[in-house]
Amino acid sequence: MTGEAEPTDSTDFGLRNSLEIGTFLRELATRQDFLTVDYGYGQIVTRLLHVDTDSKTFIFDHGALRPMNGAVLAAHKLRFGASPDGVRIEFTTGTPCEVSLDNAPAFEVALPKVLFRMQRREYFRVETPTVDPYFCSGKLPDGQPFRLDVYDLSLGGVALKTQDENIANLEVGLTLNNVLLHLKDHGSVSLDLQLVSPRPHPGGGKLFILGFRFLTLPAQTEKVLQQMIAQLEIKRGALLR
Known part of the structure; x- marks a missing residue:
């Protein structure tokens, strides 16, 4: 034993x-x-x-x-x-x-x-546009509003970018309810997020990446994300040719 x-x-x-x-x-x-x-x-x-x-x-x-x-x-x-x-x-x-x-x-x-x-769930992650990026908006537990650009996205969760050290130091496991994920032409979806992986940006500097998982993913929202992720990957593949 x-x-x-x-x-x-x-x-x-x-x-x-x-x-x-x-x-x-x-x-x-x-x-x-x-x-x-x-x-x-x-x-x-x-x-x-x-x-x-x-x-x-x-x-x-x-x-x-x-x-x-x-x-x-x-x-x-x-x-x-x-x-x-x-x-x-x-x-x-x-x-x-x-x-x-x-x-x-x-x-x-x-x-x-x-x-x-x-590794109970594996999801394909795709990087999102850096020009005119997707973003999330909502309120922190203390009521403070936030708006953070999306770093990458999957059907399991979303990674957000921030330079705010107070947000970067949020406690792992924290839940944010009714967060709006703004997807430009695809509209906006409301999701509950849980913080699982805060870390410095791989490029260094004062930029941080916060990895969140989706606590729930309604069927219609999942369909929207599937279509969008597929389109982003097609565009990325075309750029690499």
């Missing part, structure tokens, strides 16, 4: 080789993807700072609140979760220790014995 809870979905894929696990976690660290860390009766949001495959350890950042960081240190088991590119990642570790990295406090813990990648 390893103590790891194995998912029952047959499409879940578990990495069990420490070198593979370390390489995968190093990629998350390089991309600066956010992870949630559940310590039993609460959670923090963090990033991986360093992965050492030789010592089979990794270092992750402190959370925003000191009492929660103390709870992390006292926990016998930590459950990590992330959704880079819409693929759910889960793994558990034992108790961490506190270390200092670049003169800042952080946590160090042994690599997990198993890392699960849960």
